[in-house]
Amino acid sequence: MKAVTWQGKRDVRVETVPDPVIQEPTDAVIRITSTGLCGSDLHLYEVLTPFMTPGDILGHEPMGIVEEVGAAVPDLAAGDRVVVPFQIACGACWMCLTGLPTQCETTQCTGEGMGAALFGYTRLYGAVPGAQAEYLRVPQAQFGPIKVPQGPSDDRFLYLSDVLPTAWQAVEYAHIPPGGSVAVLGLGPIGDMACRVALERGAEQVFGVDLVPERLRRVRERGVETFDLRDYEDEKDLVAAVQDHTAGRGPDSVIDAVGTEAHGSAAARLVQNTAGHLPRALGARVAEHFSVDRLA
Ligand SMILES: [Zn+2]
Ligand SMILES: [Zn+2]
CATH class of the missing domain: 3.90.180.10 (Medium-chain alcohol dehydrogenases, catalytic domain)
Structure with a gap:
């Protein structure tokens, strides 16, 4: 085959x-x-x-x-x-x-x-x-x-x-209260589906954060309130904007759906790239510890 x-x-x-x-x-x-x-x-x-x-x-x-x-x-x-x-x-x-x-x-x-x-x-x-x-x-x-x-x-x-149960489980674990709010960070396939699942299961407000216009548009068309990362100087401004939409308190729940290879952390990327070039056993140890999380 x-x-x-x-x-x-x-x-x-x-x-x-x-x-x-x-x-x-x-x-x-x-x-x-x-x-x-x-x-x-x-x-x-x-x-x-x-x-x-x-x-x-x-x-x-x-x-x-x-x-x-x-x-x-x-x-x-x-x-x-x-x-x-x-x-x-x-x-x-x-x-x-x-x-x-x-x-x-x-x-x-x-x-x-x-x-x-x-x-x-x-x-x-x-x-x-x-x-x-x-x-x-x-x-x-x-x-x-x-x-x-x-x-x-x-x-x-x-x-x-894989992707639908992953998104469903994220919403399950997020314990959004009835009529509550959730912020979904990252609107790739999992974040997009998490938004849809959250709306389907009765979340009153769903906030989606990303920096790719097509992704933001896609969830906005389904009733998600979107935040374009590129509009904010730093994360404090983004946090403040989300708080503004939730009576100053912030959302009831947050789902991190950015994924483990987010762009934005040059240091983590350097470590990961280095691991791929190290001798096999050593590279494995480095990759295990730094794993695939870029934490950006
Ligand atoms: Zn998969
Ligand atoms: Zn078993």
Whole structure:
């Protein structure tokens, strides 16, 4: 099959690789019909280079048609249409039963100090081949894949794999009181959806902050009050402007949806770029500590 493979820093290529096969009774193999490209993939392109291996298949936002299932996957059959979430979880361990499948004890990468395995996301998360490919092996398929109806186009369902639940969960954690207000910092895909979800769930005032005119316009058209970062001298002025809209108190909740590779912090960027050039083991340690947060 063809797959998007990582070959080195800023070097990603479509290559022909072996088709995936069922390896465990809890596996399924799906034929991908659509697959997302995520902001998270940018980290692999550059910052997380020390944790990548040439040939790694990228991607974690897929949907498709089930081709084959293992003996321990009772609820899926060939021909089913499914969306596959980013995290790989068993659904039956203590963490999964506690509602924390991203910490699944069956798949967690304890050797690396990380949580549940992820598709296409470095050796820190299990080095599981990713989904920007023609076929995908889905471990723990008795739990992960979400069956969706045949018929409507893929765009109706694809975002269930990562971006929509991420935005939904941000709003959930933000605990916006009924009729309350929320400020969403960053209006990329997650911030944009967080604004929509917050409005949908009854937030009275939603404030969106960004510096890209198209993003600001898109959320404004949906009823979000926008703040263009470029209009303010410094962050104090922006804070004051938001306070002005909330009787001087500030919003009830804030969602940081800027993402981990925000522009604006030259120092953090320098460290990250340096990490990518260090000898592998040392670079990994630097990247682990400075991670992908630019904190700007
Ligand atoms: Zn993603
Ligand atoms: Zn589990």
